[in-house]
Every structure is written in structure tokens, then in C-alpha cells.
Amino acid sequence: MKLYRFLTGPDDASFCHRVTDALNKGWDLHGSPSHSFNAAENRMYCGQAVTKTVEGKDYHPDMKLGEQ
Known part of the structure; x- marks a missing residue:
């Protein structure tokens, strides 16, 4: 089964750490990656899609994808 996640967050080191953590898992x-400017907060935000293939599982909408 192939899993998909879209990670988002402020354009700072914490976002890079989240992506790095996912890669290492x-x-x-x-x-x-995508970038978007939030004018209300005067801040840039990033997004990055990630995928993972896992064996022996069936997809269910209640899955916690970050724990796979």
C-alpha cells in the first residue's frame, strides 16, 4: 500500500526538521516543495508532499499516517 502525506508549516528550521524526520522514517x-505567503501573519509557509510504501496493511481513513 502506498501512503501520502502533505507536510506544512512556517518556513523555518522546524519545517526542515519535520521533513528530515519523515525521510529518516x-x-x-x-x-x-511549495511556498505561500500569509499576509495576515507576514510569514512564509512551506509544504512538501511525501509518500511511503508499506507492506501488509490495508488503508483505513482513521490511520495515523505519521505513525506508519
């Missing part, structure tokens, strides 16, 4: 980058 077996997730793969999927596509290019």
Missing part, C-alpha cells in the same frame, strides 16, 4: 519526497 522511510518516507520519500514527492514533487517539489
